[in-house]
Each structure stands twice: as C-alpha cells, then as structure tokens.
Amino acid sequence: MTKRNVEDPEERKQELINIASRLFERYGHEKVPVRDILAEVNGSPGMFYYYFKSKEDIFLACMECHFSENLKIKFDILRNKEIDYEERIKILRELIVKDIGQFTTRYNFSKENLITDNSYRLWELLYYIGKFIDVYSEFI
Template identity: 35%
Template sequence: MRISKDYEERRNEILDTAEKLFTKKGYEKCTVNDILREISIAKGTFYYYFKSKQEVLEAIVTRYTDFMMTKVQAVMNQDLQPEQKFMQVFLAMRINNEVGEEVLNEMHQPDNALLHQKTLQEIVEKIAPVLVEIIEEGIDKNVWQCKYPLQYMQIFLASSLTLTDEGIFEMDADAQMNLGALISLLEKMLEVKEDFFMTMFLENWG
C-alpha cells in the first residue's frame, strides 16, 4: 500500500536524507539517484519538491541559518543594553550542540566545501543586518561610534566565523589569540575603550 505524506513531511524527509548523504559521501559525490534510493521515491516526486540537487543544498543551508536566526531573534526580543545584546547575538550563533558534532565535522571535509561556504555566506547575509541594528541602537544611546556599521559587521562576521571555526582552525592557544584580536578589532571599529568587550566575551566563550 502506497504511503501518502503531506507536503512538509515529505519535503523534510528529502532534506534530512540529503543532509545525511551529503555529509557521509560529500556533496559532489552524492547524486539525486542516491537520495531517491535511500527513501524509495520516484524521480518525479523529488522534482516536485526541488528543481535540482543545488536547490536541496540551499534548502539545507537555510535550515541551519533559520535555526540560528530563531536564537538570535530571541536575544533581540530581550531588554538588554546594546553591548550585552551584541555579545548574546554573537554567542547565539554557536549551534554546535544543536546541529551535532558529526554533521559539523563532515561539513568541514573537502568534499563538502560548497556546503560549508554557502552556510558561512548565508550567516553573514542574515546576521550582519541584525548586528547593524544593535550598532545603531548603541550609537543613539552614545555607547559607541561607528563609521561603517554594515561593512564593519560583514568584515567582523566573516573573520570571526572563519577564525573560530574548529573545522578550519584548532581551538588552541593561537586560536584564543585570534579571538582576542577579533574582539580588539571590534573595539576599534566601535571606537570604545580597550577591553570594553574583552572580558565579557572571553568569560562567555568557553
């Protein structure tokens, strides 16, 4: 007897299966046929939900970033001072525990470079405007100054996501120095005194 599933259930089944296969085999080596065989669906069913394997990849990336944005928005809804809000948003971007170490480790494999790259790109595109909102609030409250809020936040995010990515750099003493340098750079971007953020970040990062 054929089992009929609703739209979202079937779509999520395809995404869950594709994510598992992408992380196991690598995005480039995994084919649409591999996905079809794994969940026993027809090719026409797959293409009803997704136009291509690339679209599946983009949907998986969006699930990661949407989850992150849910955590970020929860912070934004709190009554916090701008500096506290900035720190909590940055910390909310750490989703290692929720996504799972195995998935993250596989994402960092050379065969999954595209998945990793697209995830980082979408995080920067979605989170930077949120940080700009916090920066502008801080400017209005005379907490700090910033000449180029969006551009600075894009630079800060791209740098921090790369340098604190344990799949790229091991979190050893040098990596801790990198984090310290990033925070020092942020303080210069916002024209605040030295160590304005340093203690706050380092106490909460570990």
C-alpha cells in the same frame, strides 16, 4: 527502508531536506547521489525533481534550513530585554563563531572540492550573514 506515507507536499519536501542533510553531513555533497536520497524515502526521480531542480538545489535548501534554525535562536536573544545588552553581544558572538565552525565542518569546505561546490557553500554562508546583519545592526 520503510515506505512513508507523507501526504502534505511541504512535509515531503522537508523530509527530503532532512534526509539529504543527514547524508551530506555524513558522506559529503560529492559522495551523495540523488538516488541515495530517494532510496531513503522510497521515492522516484520525478518526485525529487518536483521539489528540487538538482542536487545542488537540495544542498542549498539543506544549508538554508540549517541557518534558518540558527537565525531564530539569535533573533530571540537579540530581542530578549531580560538579558543584559553586553551579555547578549557576548552570547551572539560566541554563537556566530560556533555556527561558522559547524557550517564549515558540516558542509566540508575542503580544498579537494570542486570550485563550484565550495562556491555554493560560500554563497550560502554569505547569504546567512547578510540576513543576520540587518537585525544585528538594529540591535547595536
């Protein structure tokens, strides 16, 4: 592991989110301790807790980043008048189904998880759907 010199606090925070996302996706939320995230950036617990209150907090930030990227793609499609209305609806439906499938695989909605772990995932999924509903309603 190489030491990184990230000066900008927002860049450092995003770096932590990117690393945590990769680790959570690979090993699952329950099997990734904060120390593993910190090992990847040669960081200290104080640095981690400067940005996040807990492992659950960074997990939610990872999901938020995942959905924010996907929402931008959908908003761009909704607003693209060069694509036929019916075609935009078809594309959006396919993307939403794909996103939910990827989300449940990536963030492991398993019955073996603790109820609190799945609750975090469900909350974030509902939050994502809620953000999209206003724009989708306006489009329709």
